[in-house]
Amino acid sequence: MTKIGFIGVGGMAQAIIGGLLKARAFAPADIVVHSHQAAHYQPYAQRLGLTAVTSNADLVAASDLVVLAVTPNVAATVLTEIKPALTPQKTLISIVAGLTLAKMATLVGDQQPILRTLPNVNVEIGAGMTAVAANTELTGAARTTAEDVFNVLGSTTTLNEDQFGIFSALAGSSPAYIDFFIDSLSRAGVKYGLSKQQATQIAAQATLGSAQMVLKSDKIPFALIDQVASPGGSTVAGLLAMEEAGLMTAVVKGIDATVQRDHENA
Ligand SMILES: NC(=O)C1=CN([C@@H]2O[C@H](COP(=O)(O)OP(=O)(O)OC[C@H]3O[C@@H](n4cnc5c(N)ncnc54)[C@H](OP(=O)(O)O)[C@@H]3O)[C@@H](O)[C@H]2O)C=CC1
Ligand SMILES: O=C(O)[C@@H]1CCC=N1
Numbered sequence: 617m618t619k620i621g622f623i624g625v626g627g628m629a630q631a632i633i634g635g636l637l638k639a640r641a642f643a644p645a646d647i648v649v650h651s652h653q654a655a656h657y658q659p660y661a662q663r664l665g666l667t668a669v670t671s672n673a674d675l676v677a678a679s680d681l682v683v684l685a686v687t688p689n690v691a692a693t694v695l696t697e698i699k700p701a702l703t704p705q706k707t708l709i710s711i712v713a714g715l716t717l718a719k720m721a722t723l724v725g726d727q728q729p730i731l732r733t734l735p736n737v738n739v740e741i742g743a744g745m746t747a748v749a750a751n752t753e754l755t756g757a758a759r760t761t762a763e764d765v766f767n768v769l770g771s772t773t774t775l776n777e778d779q780f781g782i783f784s785a786l787a788g789s790s791p792a793y794i795d796f797f798i799d800s801l802s803r804a805g806v807k808y809g810l811s812k813q814q815a816t817q818i819a820a821q822a823t824l825g826s827a828q829m830v831l832k833s834d835k836i837p838f839a840l841i842d843q844v845a846s847p848g849g850s851t852v853a854g855l856l857a858m859e860e861a862g863l864m865t866a867v868v869k870g871i872d873a874t875v876q877r878d879h880e881n882a
Contacts, residue, residue: 618761621648621679623672623694625657628711629685631740635769637664639742650675676701681762684710688881691715695723702728707754707762711735713784714881716777717751729754731762734780735769736787744770745787749777781882785874793870798823 620642622629629649636642644665650672651657661668669675676682676698686694691712702708708730710720717732724730731754735746746766750759766772775783798819805815830837845851 617643617646618680619646619648619678620681620683620765621650621669621675622683622685623650623675623698624685624687625649625651625660626685626687628735628737629683630660631737632683632685632711632735632765632769633664633666635739635742635744636765638740639768641765641768648675648678672698673701676706680706681765682706682708684708684712684715686712688712688714692719692723695720699724704729704753707731707758709733709762709765713788714781714878716882717749719882721751727753729758729762731759732777732780733766734784734788735766737791739766739769742768742770746770746772747775747780747783747787748772749775749780781875781878782871784878785871789874793867794823 620636622633625633633647633649636647637644645667647664647666648669649657649661649666650669654670658668660666667678669678672694682698682702684691684694691710702724704727706729708720708724708728710730710732711734713734715732717730720730720732721728728751730751732749732751733746735744738744739746744766746769748763748766750762754762763772773783798816801819801822802810802812802815805818806812810818826840829840833840835843841855845855
């Protein structure tokens with residue numbers, strides 16, 4: 617059986633592992649974990665029945681797929697550390713935002729098969745959106761095996777590396793921005809007397825349905841806006857007030873800052 621190892625078991629690795637277990641894509645014991653602090657990875661591994669090892673090198677030795685799931689500031693150090701344990705029979709999978717295939721190859725060697733990915737947190741419930749880019753060493757069955765890790769967790773798209781920055785903003789970071797929007801809607805509901813729990817449920821279901829409508833309809837979002845906004849009605853009054861407060865400009869400015877920070881991490 618293919619064994620998958622995670623270097624780092626923070627928020628994103630735990631979302632991927634949770635999604636893989638729910639999809640029964642790997643048996644718990646075939647998921648190997650290690651992170652910086654034993655107090656973090658050992659209880660987590662024990663709780664889920666995963667295989668915990670005591671070093672990054674041991675993790676690479678025990679895994680066919682090695683997922684780099686550390687923050688960008690320590691990625692280079694960790695790649696240098698695991699280089700002696702890597703072989704061309706193993707696939708290195710990075711989820712690190714901003715880290716290019718070329719940079720990784722300089723640290724682990726040109727012969728290493730590598731899949732650069734950028735998943736989002738919704739992989740945890742099988743509703744993820746992940747970008748992938750393979751280097752020239754990753755081909756055939758090995759490439760399929762690596763990409764299938766993310767195919768079982770939602771949608772995937774193959775992307776040129778120069779588009780990973782904007783993808784990271786629109787799919788990787790946006791769950792936080794959409795949660796912010798849902799929370800803003802539900803806070804408005806509280807202002808008008810709904811309980812926070814009921815307002816959040818209502819706002820989240822309306823957001824989910826609207827996203828599904830955009831994906832299923834042949835209309836662009838602006839046409840769907842017109843379908844909701846009745847002449848002389850309440851929606852158009854709300855839309856104009858939101859635009860006066862600069863909603864679209866605020867969103868684009870937020871994405872600009874996200875992309876800029878992603879480039880600084882590269
Ligand atoms: N969060 C998200 O939605 C997304 C994140 N990403 C990328 O995923 C990566 C991880 O992000 P996130 O999970 O949010 O971050 P976290 O801070 O939650 O997790 C980072 C993990 O790295 C571990 N770590 C730190 N240093 C080492 C080391 N030397 N050796 C082994 N493990 C180490 C930490 O271990 P310990 O806890 O034991 O200290 C921790 O488990 C980032 O590169 C980010 O760009 C990509 C897409 C989406
Ligand atoms: O906040 C971050 O840096 C990462 C990248 C995409 C989502 N989270």
